[in-house]
Amino acid sequence: MAKTQTYKSQSLERGIAILDCLGDSAEPLTLTELCRRTHLDTGTAYRYLAVLTRHRYVLKDPVTRRYSLSYGLFRLGHRPYALATLARHAQRFIVELADLTGLDASVGTLEGRQVVIIETVRPGKGPVDADPEYSDAHASAVGKVLLAHRGDAHVDRLYRDVPLRRITDTTIVSLQRLQGEMRRTMEAGYAVERGERRPNLHAVAGAVVNPGGEANIAIALSGPANRLSGANEARHGARVRDVAREFAAYIVDIS
Numbered sequence: 001m002a003k004t005q006t007y008k009s010q011s012l013e014r015g016i017a018i019l020d021c022l023g024d025s026a027e028p029l030t031l032t033e034l035c036r037r038t039h040l041d042t043g044t045a046y047r048y049l050a051v052l053t054r055h056r057y058v059l060k061d062p063v064t065r066r067y068s069l070s071y072g073l074f075r076l077g078h079r080p081y082a083l084a085t086l087a088r089h090a091q092r093f094i095v096e097l098a099d100l101t102g103l104d105a106s107v108g109t110l111e112g113r114q115v116v117i118i119e120t121v122r123p124g125k126g127p128v129d130a131d132p133e134y135s136d137a138h139a140s141a142v143g144k145v146l147l148a149h150r151g152d153a154h155v156d157r158l159y160r161d162v163p164l165r166r167i168t169d170t171t172i173v174s175l176q177r178l179q180g181e182m183r184r185t186m187e188a189g190y191a192v193e194r195g196e197r198r199p200n201l202h203a204v205a206g207a208v209v210n211p212g213g214e215a216n217i218a219i220a221l222s223g224p225a226n227r228l229s230g231a232n233e234a235r236h237g238a239r240v241r242d243v244a245r246e247f248a249a250y251i252v253d254i255s
Contacts, residue, residue, distance in 0.1 A: 028066035145191035202228035206244030
Protein backbone atom coordinates (compact mmCIF):
# COMPACT_ATOMS: atom_id res chain seq x y z
CA MET A 1 0.00 0.00 0.00
CA ALA A 2 1.47 3.37 -1.06
CA LYS A 3 2.26 5.83 1.69
CA THR A 4 0.68 9.26 1.59
CA GLN A 5 3.42 11.87 1.64
CA THR A 6 2.99 14.74 4.09
CA TYR A 7 4.14 18.08 2.73
CA LYS A 8 5.08 20.84 5.12
CA SER A 9 5.56 24.58 4.77
CA GLN A 10 6.56 26.26 7.99
CA SER A 11 5.67 29.74 6.72
CA LEU A 12 2.23 28.72 5.51
CA GLU A 13 1.49 26.77 8.65
CA ARG A 14 2.43 29.74 10.83
CA GLY A 15 0.16 32.02 8.80
CA ILE A 16 -2.71 29.54 9.11
CA ALA A 17 -2.09 29.25 12.85
CA ILE A 18 -2.48 33.02 13.19
CA LEU A 19 -5.70 33.06 11.14
CA ASP A 20 -7.13 30.14 13.12
CA CYS A 21 -6.22 31.85 16.39
CA LEU A 22 -7.96 35.08 15.37
CA GLY A 23 -10.95 33.15 14.06
CA ASP A 24 -11.35 31.22 17.32
CA SER A 25 -11.17 34.35 19.46
CA ALA A 26 -14.39 36.05 20.51
CA GLU A 27 -12.55 39.39 20.69
CA PRO A 28 -9.70 41.08 18.78
CA LEU A 29 -6.26 40.15 20.13
CA THR A 30 -3.12 42.10 20.99
CA LEU A 31 0.19 40.95 19.58
CA THR A 32 1.17 39.61 23.00
CA GLU A 33 -2.05 37.61 23.37
CA LEU A 34 -1.70 36.17 19.87
CA CYS A 35 1.94 35.15 20.52
CA ARG A 36 0.96 33.42 23.74
CA ARG A 37 -1.79 31.42 22.03
CA THR A 38 0.18 30.46 18.91
CA HIS A 39 3.57 29.98 20.66
CA LEU A 40 5.22 32.28 18.09
CA ASP A 41 7.86 34.79 19.09
CA THR A 42 6.96 38.47 18.82
CA GLY A 43 9.12 39.28 15.79
CA THR A 44 7.85 36.31 13.77
CA ALA A 45 4.20 36.97 14.59
CA TYR A 46 4.57 40.68 13.81
CA ARG A 47 6.05 39.95 10.35
CA TYR A 48 3.29 37.49 9.46
CA LEU A 49 0.61 39.88 10.69
CA ALA A 50 2.10 42.68 8.59
CA VAL A 51 1.79 40.52 5.46
CA LEU A 52 -1.74 39.32 6.31
CA THR A 53 -2.81 42.90 7.04
CA ARG A 54 -1.32 44.19 3.78
CA HIS A 55 -3.33 41.56 1.86
CA ARG A 56 -6.45 42.45 3.89
CA TYR A 57 -6.90 39.08 5.56
CA VAL A 58 -6.37 40.69 8.97
CA LEU A 59 -7.50 44.02 10.43
CA LYS A 60 -5.36 46.04 12.83
CA ASP A 61 -7.32 48.58 14.84
CA PRO A 62 -5.32 51.84 14.68
CA VAL A 63 -6.44 52.86 18.18
CA THR A 64 -6.33 49.65 20.24
CA ARG A 65 -3.67 48.00 18.02
CA ARG A 66 -5.61 44.75 18.31
CA TYR A 67 -5.93 42.28 15.45
CA SER A 68 -9.00 40.55 14.00
CA LEU A 69 -9.99 38.88 10.73
CA SER A 70 -10.80 41.08 7.73
CA TYR A 71 -13.20 40.85 4.76
CA GLY A 72 -10.52 39.15 2.63
CA LEU A 73 -11.21 35.84 4.35
CA PHE A 74 -14.94 36.49 4.27
CA ARG A 75 -14.79 37.01 0.50
CA LEU A 76 -12.89 33.76 0.03
CA GLY A 77 -14.93 31.52 2.23
CA HIS A 78 -17.92 33.23 3.84
CA ARG A 79 -16.72 31.64 7.05
CA PRO A 80 -18.92 32.16 10.12
CA TYR A 81 -16.17 33.77 12.19
CA ALA A 82 -15.48 36.26 9.39
CA LEU A 83 -19.14 37.23 9.46
CA ALA A 84 -18.92 37.64 13.20
CA THR A 85 -15.87 39.86 12.76
CA LEU A 86 -17.68 42.15 10.33
CA ALA A 87 -20.74 42.27 12.58
CA ARG A 88 -18.54 43.18 15.54
CA HIS A 89 -16.95 46.04 13.63
CA ALA A 90 -20.41 47.20 12.47
CA GLN A 91 -21.91 47.21 15.96
CA ARG A 92 -20.93 50.80 16.77
CA PHE A 93 -22.48 51.98 13.50
CA ILE A 94 -25.80 50.21 14.01
CA VAL A 95 -26.06 51.23 17.68
CA GLU A 96 -25.73 54.87 16.63
CA LEU A 97 -28.19 54.31 13.77
CA ALA A 98 -30.79 52.73 16.06
CA ASP A 99 -30.49 55.46 18.67
CA LEU A 100 -30.67 58.21 16.04
CA THR A 101 -33.76 56.85 14.28
CA GLY A 102 -35.61 55.06 17.08
CA LEU A 103 -35.82 51.98 14.83
CA ASP A 104 -34.24 48.53 15.02
CA ALA A 105 -30.91 48.38 13.17
CA SER A 106 -29.31 45.18 11.95
CA VAL A 107 -26.54 43.58 9.91
CA GLY A 108 -27.34 40.73 7.54
CA THR A 109 -25.85 38.57 4.82
CA LEU A 110 -27.05 36.39 1.97
CA GLU A 111 -26.86 32.59 1.95
CA GLY A 112 -28.32 31.36 -1.32
CA ARG A 113 -32.01 32.26 -1.32
CA GLN A 114 -32.05 33.15 2.36
CA VAL A 115 -30.99 36.15 4.40
CA VAL A 116 -29.27 35.72 7.74
CA ILE A 117 -29.57 38.58 10.22
CA ILE A 118 -26.36 38.30 12.21
CA GLU A 119 -26.86 41.12 14.69
CA THR A 120 -29.79 43.34 15.69
CA VAL A 121 -29.74 46.43 17.89
CA ARG A 122 -32.78 47.99 19.57
CA PRO A 123 -32.81 51.76 20.15
CA GLY A 124 -31.65 52.59 23.66
CA LYS A 125 -31.23 48.90 24.53
CA GLY A 126 -28.22 47.78 22.51
CA PRO A 127 -27.65 44.39 20.85
CA VAL A 128 -30.35 41.73 21.04
CA ASP A 129 -29.11 38.46 22.51
CA ALA A 130 -30.63 36.01 20.02
CA ASP A 131 -29.68 33.37 17.48
CA PRO A 132 -29.23 34.47 13.83
CA GLU A 133 -32.58 35.06 12.11
CA TYR A 134 -33.27 33.52 8.70
CA SER A 135 -35.81 34.72 6.13
CA ASP A 136 -36.51 34.55 2.39
CA ALA A 137 -34.21 36.92 0.48
CA HIS A 138 -36.85 38.05 -2.03
CA ALA A 139 -39.08 39.27 0.84
CA SER A 140 -36.37 41.11 2.75
CA ALA A 141 -34.78 44.53 2.26
CA VAL A 142 -31.38 43.03 3.13
CA GLY A 143 -31.93 40.23 0.64
CA LYS A 144 -33.07 42.54 -2.12
CA VAL A 145 -30.16 44.96 -1.82
CA LEU A 146 -27.62 42.10 -1.84
CA LEU A 147 -29.37 40.36 -4.74
CA ALA A 148 -29.35 43.66 -6.63
CA HIS A 149 -25.56 43.73 -6.37
CA ARG A 150 -25.36 40.13 -7.64
CA GLY A 151 -27.27 41.05 -10.82
CA ASP A 152 -30.01 39.54 -13.00
CA ALA A 153 -27.97 36.54 -14.19
CA HIS A 154 -27.30 35.40 -10.64
CA VAL A 155 -30.95 35.83 -9.64
CA ASP A 156 -32.08 33.94 -12.77
CA ARG A 157 -29.91 30.98 -11.76
CA LEU A 158 -31.01 31.20 -8.14
CA TYR A 159 -34.74 31.08 -8.88
CA ARG A 160 -34.73 29.16 -12.16
CA ASP A 161 -36.44 26.10 -10.70
CA VAL A 162 -37.70 27.56 -7.44
CA PRO A 163 -40.81 29.76 -7.22
CA LEU A 164 -40.77 32.88 -5.07
CA ARG A 165 -42.70 31.89 -1.95
CA ARG A 166 -45.67 34.02 -0.94
CA ILE A 167 -45.43 34.94 2.74
CA THR A 168 -47.88 37.86 3.02
CA ASP A 169 -50.30 39.59 0.66
CA THR A 170 -47.57 42.01 -0.41
CA THR A 171 -44.74 39.51 -1.00
CA ILE A 172 -43.21 39.72 -4.49
CA VAL A 173 -43.82 36.38 -6.21
CA SER A 174 -42.84 37.37 -9.78
CA LEU A 175 -39.19 37.13 -10.84
CA GLN A 176 -39.78 39.99 -13.28
CA ARG A 177 -41.08 42.21 -10.47
CA LEU A 178 -38.17 41.26 -8.24
CA GLN A 179 -35.66 42.18 -10.93
CA GLY A 180 -37.48 45.46 -11.54
CA GLU A 181 -37.14 46.26 -7.85
CA MET A 182 -33.47 45.31 -7.99
CA ARG A 183 -32.93 47.93 -10.69
CA ARG A 184 -34.72 50.57 -8.61
CA THR A 185 -32.61 49.53 -5.64
CA MET A 186 -29.38 50.13 -7.57
CA GLU A 187 -30.62 53.55 -8.68
CA ALA A 188 -31.64 54.63 -5.16
CA GLY A 189 -28.76 52.96 -3.34
CA TYR A 190 -31.07 51.18 -0.90
CA ALA A 191 -33.78 48.48 -0.93
CA VAL A 192 -37.22 48.63 0.64
CA GLU A 193 -39.45 46.04 2.29
CA ARG A 194 -43.14 46.77 2.78
CA GLY A 195 -44.85 44.08 4.84
CA GLU A 196 -43.51 41.34 2.54
CA ARG A 197 -41.92 39.26 5.26
CA ARG A 198 -44.23 40.15 8.13
CA PRO A 199 -47.47 42.19 8.01
CA ASN A 200 -46.96 45.82 9.05
CA LEU A 201 -43.16 45.40 9.24
CA HIS A 202 -41.28 47.72 6.89
CA ALA A 203 -37.53 47.98 6.34
CA VAL A 204 -34.82 49.69 4.31
CA ALA A 205 -31.32 48.35 3.69
CA GLY A 206 -28.04 49.55 2.20
CA ALA A 207 -25.22 47.31 0.94
CA VAL A 208 -21.68 47.42 2.33
CA VAL A 209 -19.59 47.29 -0.84
CA ASN A 210 -15.93 46.30 -0.56
CA PRO A 211 -13.13 47.70 -2.80
CA GLY A 212 -13.62 44.78 -5.20
CA GLY A 213 -17.20 45.92 -5.87
CA GLU A 214 -18.70 42.99 -3.93
CA ALA A 215 -21.53 43.35 -1.42
CA ASN A 216 -21.49 40.53 1.13
CA ILE A 217 -23.32 42.22 4.00
CA ALA A 218 -25.96 44.92 4.38
CA ILE A 219 -27.12 47.29 7.11
CA ALA A 220 -30.86 47.69 7.66
CA LEU A 221 -33.46 49.64 9.60
CA SER A 222 -36.84 48.09 10.39
CA GLY A 223 -40.01 49.12 12.16
CA PRO A 224 -43.80 49.50 11.87
CA ALA A 225 -45.33 50.76 8.62
CA ASN A 226 -46.30 54.14 10.08
CA ARG A 227 -42.62 54.81 10.91
CA LEU A 228 -41.20 53.61 7.59
CA SER A 229 -43.39 54.72 4.71
CA GLY A 230 -43.65 57.69 2.37
CA ALA A 231 -41.22 60.49 3.22
CA ASN A 232 -39.94 58.55 6.24
CA GLU A 233 -39.02 55.61 4.03
CA ALA A 234 -37.02 57.81 1.66
CA ARG A 235 -35.29 59.65 4.51
CA HIS A 236 -34.34 56.50 6.39
CA GLY A 237 -33.40 54.75 3.15
CA ALA A 238 -30.90 57.50 2.33
CA ARG A 239 -29.61 57.38 5.91
CA VAL A 240 -29.01 53.61 5.91
CA ARG A 241 -27.37 53.86 2.48
CA ASP A 242 -24.97 56.49 3.79
CA VAL A 243 -24.15 54.52 6.95
CA ALA A 244 -23.41 51.41 4.88
CA ARG A 245 -21.01 53.45 2.74
CA GLU A 246 -19.42 54.96 5.84
CA PHE A 247 -18.90 51.49 7.31
CA ALA A 248 -17.37 50.22 4.05
CA ALA A 249 -14.90 53.13 4.11
CA TYR A 250 -14.10 52.43 7.76
CA ILE A 251 -13.23 48.80 7.00
CA VAL A 252 -10.87 49.91 4.23
CA ASP A 253 -9.26 52.58 6.47
CA ILE A 254 -8.41 50.12 9.25
CA SER A 255 -7.29 47.35 6.90
